[in-house]
Amino acid sequence: MKISGSTFIVTGGLGGLGSECVRMLLEQGACVGVIDIVEQGEGSARLAKALQSDDERRRIVYAQASISDRSSAERAVADIVAKLGNLRGLVHCAGVALRQEFSNKMADAVDQFRKTLEVNAVGTFCIGAVVADAINAQTEKELGLSAQAPSRFWTTDQERGVIVNFASVVGHEPSARILGYGPSKTCVLGLTKSFADFLAPSGIRVNSVSPGIVATPMNTGKALEFFNKDLLANGVFPKRASEPAHVSSAVRFLIENEFVNAEDVKVTGGWRIVTTTFPGQGDPRDSMPGLE
Numbered sequence: 001m002k003i004s005g006s007t008f009i010v011t012g013g014l015g016g017l018g019s020e021c022v023r024m025l026l027e028q029g030a031c032v033g034v035i036d037i038v039e040q041g042e043g044s045a046r047l048a049k050a051l052q053s054d055d056e057r058r059r060i061v062y063a064q065a066s067i068s069d070r071s072s073a074e075r076a077v078a079d080i081v082a083k084l085g086n087l088r089g090l091v092h093c094a095g096v097a098l099r100q101e102f103s104n105k106m107a108d109a110v111d112q113f114r115k116t117l118e119v120n121a122v123g124t125f126c127i128g129a130v131v132a133d134a135i136n137a138q139t140e141k142e143l144g145l146s147a148q149a150p151s152r153f154w155t156t157d158q159e160r161g162v163i164v165n166f167a168s169v170v171g172h173e174p175s176a177r178i179l180g181y182g183p184s185k186t187c188v189l190g191l192t193k194s195f196a197d198f199l200a201p202s203g204i205r206v207n208s209v210s211p212g213i214v215a216t217p218m219n220t221g222k223a224l225e226f227f228n229k230d231l232l233a234n235g236v237f238p239k240r241a242s243e244p245a246h247v248s249s250a251v252r253f254l255i256e257n258e259f260v261n262a263e264d265v266k267v268t269g270g271w272r273i274v275t276t277t278f279p280g281q282g283d284p285r286d287s288m289p290g291l292e
């Protein structure tokens with residue numbers, strides 16, 4: 001998909017990785033609709049601060065929404081389409097990693113798991129579906145298909161859109177310390193494949209990116225300290241947290257290469273979180289910032 005001149009929606013566009021994807025897309029000449037849960041006035045103000053020129057200001061729109069709420073997501077997407085037009089893709093970065101104290105009662109983590117799934121799993125399904133519907137409605141109009149047949153029967157062999165979801169390396173091999181967050185990202189990997197198959201007749205590709213540890217607000221303070229120690233001990237190369245730009249260049253590749261579909265690209269420096277058990281070092285939970 002050509003980036004220049006196309007409109008992309010970036011969810012979580014006020015966060016660490018989302019704002020870097022917004023920057024990359026603007027730099028490549030795209031129009032960008034940013035969706036985040038942050039209230040409209042504050043979100044627009046935070047976005048405006050990061051913009052470099054009047055040209056960039058003309059090519060961006062902020063729309064407050066929760067990605068897991070169908071009506072709020074539909075309102076935001078309709079607003080973006082009305083203001084920017086030519087919707088070609090979704091870069092879905094919004095996600096949560098909720099931390100809580102460890103407890104020996106596993107059931108204490110149930111509520112947190114439910115909240116995590118609501119955003120990371122249901123949210124991925126909901127925003128992906130709403131954006132795909134908007135691209136399909138646009139395709140119908142562009143190809144004059146709605147006049148000829150009921151909308152659900154048409155197919156196209158032209159590329160009409162592209163979706164890039166944010167999974168995580170821990171979705172590939174969930175382990176103890178990411179008890180709920182890990183499986184929520186496994187769900188993102190699964191949805192990427194099923195959406196890719198489902199949306200193939202619509203000419204929409206769906207891929208995901210799986211970062212390792214990235215220095216963003218999701219990983220600050222004690223957490224980044226902890227992860228950096230882990231990366232130093234167990235990483236492959238480079239043995240450190242990556243920068244958001246390492247991930248946005250993978251997103252760009254997934255948008256631009258029309259032959260990559262139903263795939264996941266890991267940006268981890270080879271690191272994978274496999275186990276928390278280090279024999280002879282006591283309870284590994286003692287050294288961790290919290291249960292995710």
Ligand SMILES: NC(=O)c1ccc[n+]([C@@H]2O[C@H](COP(=O)([O-])OP(=O)(O)OC[C@H]3O[C@@H](n4cnc5c(N)ncnc54)[C@H](O)[C@@H]3O)[C@@H](O)[C@H]2O)c1
Pocket residue numbers: 011012013014015016017018035036037038065066067068092093094095096097119123166167168169210211212213214215216217218219
């Ligand atoms: N930072 C990492 O190390 C890392 C590693 C692997 C995967 N990821 C994934 O990358 C994505 C981006 O992470 P980040 O580090 O930029 O996090 P971040 O916390 O900096 O940004 C997340 C953004 O999502 C928004 N958001 C949360 N819930 C929302 C909702 N319901 N609706 C709309 N917006 C919502 C937040 O307001 C925030 O702006 C996430 O999906 C995360 O799970 C991050």
